[in-house]
Amino acid sequence: MKTSRFWKEALVATVLTGSLCVGGVALAAEQKSDTLNFVNYRDVRDLNPHLYAGEMYAQEMLYETLVDITADGYKPCLAESWDISPDGKVYTFHIRKGVTFTDGTPCDAYAIKANFDAILENRARHTWLEMMHLLEKVDAPDAHTFRIFMKAPYWPMLTELGVTRPFAMISPAAMKDGSTKDGVKAYIGTGPYKLTKVVTDEYAVFEANENYWGEQPKIKRIVVKVIPDNQTRILALEKGEIDLIWGKNMLDADALNKYRDNKDFGIAMSTPTSTRHIVLNGQNPVLADIAVRKALQHATNRVAIAKGVFHNTELPADTLYARSVPYCDIDLPPYEYDMEKAARILDEAGWKPGSDGVREKDGKRMELGLLYNSNSVTEKTIAEYLQHEYGKLGIRVSLRGEEEQSYRDNMKNGLFDMIFNICWGMPYDPQSSMAAMRQRVYGDYAAQLALPDKKEIDAAITEIMSSTDPARRQELFTFALTHLHEDAIYIPLTYETNKALFSSRLKGVGFTQTQYEVPFVKMSFEAAKP
């Protein structure tokens, strides 16, 4: 009697909970077929194309530049064609007719001039691009002609104009009184997609730009979800919540390996894009000793890292830039993996093991910090591996992981002993990334500051920038890169690749020359099954 009443109550409670669950499941199953669900590890943030705080893939979707950089060289984009004066100082761009921003503002030469004015107003922020030092003025004599006047000829000019930021064009109507350095009113570009909704740290929605001047993208709607955790991303893909994971640090090799022979998912891997390496800070009292740096080089088993961590999806790197990078096909003797040699170098340099096994010299203990980006899926594993390897040599390494932004701040300000870094990749390598070594842009400046040959290297890089003779440039690149290699300030690890894992319904997943651009325009869904 009384029992039945109680059990009834219990039953109600159970049914209630159960029905809540079922309701939830029904909600989750819903899905649309004309929408591509993409994923990124963080929010799109500030997509002002003239600053650097936004996600580049999103900026590539929204905005365009004067020229495009492709595997076959420069291609017209917002400029239909261009002429360069014989002395290399005046660039005349013939602007494509009939292009409008998504707010209806025409993208003519005047709009482009307004963009350049806004960029030049904040010139100091962009001096990592060498052309900023050489640019004299810009003008727009008519609606379809835009000119750039230089103080001196500059050979990587078109490359720098083709990079996403800061030379992407935003609608002048979105600027604040013609200025962009303190933010913009809206993210309005001419690109194949427009941004329609952002929920901070949750998702962003892009929809196809119906008035796009180029080929219409087949995928009309892209939802980019924010999922910071690697495993969660893969689970979301497996469950169909997202269709594509794309990027350099978005997938670990073990997960990729798991889906290798799975017909429900496709895998794509790009050719090497840039070099994953560790920067040693030459200002650190221990690392100031070149013997220590060389010993670290010899103690790094790149082959094991490539195989163990990456299942050879990334190949071991011997030099800062791959030989396939322009001007970098130089014979440099690699630092082969040889623990005994590393130990010998340290012994000879006077670094003797102390009572606790940690080497020391003149009261300096060999204790170094290794800073990694905690948003990267593999850096921690490599860090832990190296920590043990270097430990065998009597070098105590402590690890610290920080989120991307604060990791970059530390790198820029030289607040590190050893730090993971990645070359800028095409099209920045080697000229732009090396030009930036001369200033406090990335970790390179702080790391190299204490090198005895820093002045010569900088002088060589400076000369490269203005040299019009390719042979001389090669000579100078060889000089600078050889010195950097011999200074052993960079420990190259592997050649990084862009990796993609996607639902097999999705076709056309690939990579472009610019490693940050996700080529959504080329993607499409397989015809929906009935």
Add this chain to the structure above:
Amino acid sequence: MLQQLFKNPVALLCMGIVLLTALLGIFAPLVAPNDPYANDILNKFAGPSWQFPLGTDQLGRCVFSRMLYGIRPTLFLSLLTMLGTIGLGVVMGITAGYFRGTVDEIIMRVVDVMLSFPSQIIILAVVALLGVDIRNVVIASIFIKWAWYARMIRTATIKYTNMNFVLFSRSIGSGNFYILTRHMLPCIAAELAVLASLDTGWAILNISTLSFLGLGVQAPTPEWGAMLNEAKNVMVSNPEQMIVPGIAVVVLVGAFNMLGDCLRDALDPKAVRQ
């Protein structure tokens, strides 16, 4: 009380588990088949074998050896936390309860403020302030937990202060310190033991949780919570990695909790009859 405890098979089992774990932790270098730090990146996620009884982790390190070495931070730091907590709590509680007046007022107001935050929050704040490190987690845990003990011990002290033997001791001219250490402490020791063994379970969970969040024990030091954090990163491809450390935490914490319950029953026979 102790006799009764030793007759209880459950209590014996719990003490056995705790003792065995402690011994394994102390003698980890002798018991562990491998160096817990030795990695072999080419042999990652290996299955169980004679050489690696519980297989290997994402760097090819021996999971079994790491479990054994992981006892050290998990168990010993929890005990250290409890020692610090009790020490501070006893000093503050007895001081407040015995001297009363302004001292009591000040201490108890501080205790009130401390108790008005959930303990997790204070620990996070202290760790945020002092930096991510296991030492700071221990400091933070002591910092938040002492207030509970201070309050409890104060109440007990007030209760005992008016008991005849204390009044007698005072009347024959015993000093404050003598009364506190000889009379008060033994009186509250039993209650302390119950609370402490229950809280050791809490401390273990706390340390492993913070390590799991990446705020406690740092790589490469083996710790169960940190191991689970690493297991989380390979949950899809190698879910088996999260089994062993999790079970170990449950068993150890369970043992302490059960022990606390048994102690309480032994202390208060009335409760058992109820």
Add this chain to the structure above:
Amino acid sequence: MTWLEHGMKNYIIMRLLATIPLLLGISFLCFVFINLIPSDPAEVALRIRQTPIITEELIAQTRAELGLDQPFLVRYFVWLWDCLHFDLGFSYTNPARTVLGEIGRCLPATLELAGLSLVYVIVLSLPIGFLSAVYKDTLFDRIMRGVVFATTAMPVYWVGLLLIWLISIKCDLLPTSGYGGFSSLILPAFTVALSYISTYIRLIRNNMLENMREDYVLYAQARGLKQRAILVRHILKNSLQSCVTAIGMSIPQLIAGTIVVENVFAWPGVGRLCIASIFNRDYPVIQAYVLLVGVLFVFFNLAFDILQYVADPRLRERKS
């Protein structure tokens, strides 16, 4: 009934006044906290403004500008005044965002999570605790005691991981993690609730058992009331009162308890914000979070204390 009789009014006023020093203490602690951090706030402010070259002069100037050269207590009251106006400053890592904005953005998700957990706690622990007490020492009670014991020993994050693995990966029933509709709320809320459920099952069970021994039960039995009626109308009703108070007071605990779960399930709430801020050393956000939880704690304690006082005549007599 004169609802607010004299003694009650006095009690409530006293209780309200007593929270003022407590709130001051909490806010002072939070203020001390931000002042103990190793980095110079003036320098941080300059970095936030993206000043390219930071000189000593500039730092001194900024110090004066921010009022950092004022005495400690003056700064505390200025800060407190700002807090009362909901001005909690800017995030260090993301200067485009205000701290209040960040908390406001993340708080709803946490409240949703804590809210559903509360529902779970009530829906599950009440019947189970009740039945455990009624069927004391039967198989059901033993099993439930076993479950309660096991759940108190289980680390919350591990439970979360196991649930993700079992429910989301193996059985593919619910989303694994992240924020997206009700279905994604079920698992994290259950994980948060689990440890509280066991606490309350035990609480309700013990409370019921205690009440069963009270004289009024005997009296009711003597009057010939049916056992069921006694259980429901008297014992349950009496036990519920203290349980509801206990549950109410644990709401802030529940909110704070979401930290771990939010990190396991990638739930975009204040807990995850707090952990991320710790890693990024974004002190103003941490400070605001600590302040928020502290104030919530005081508030809920106060509210349910008064509620209990109003609801329970016995207590009223004792206290006045």
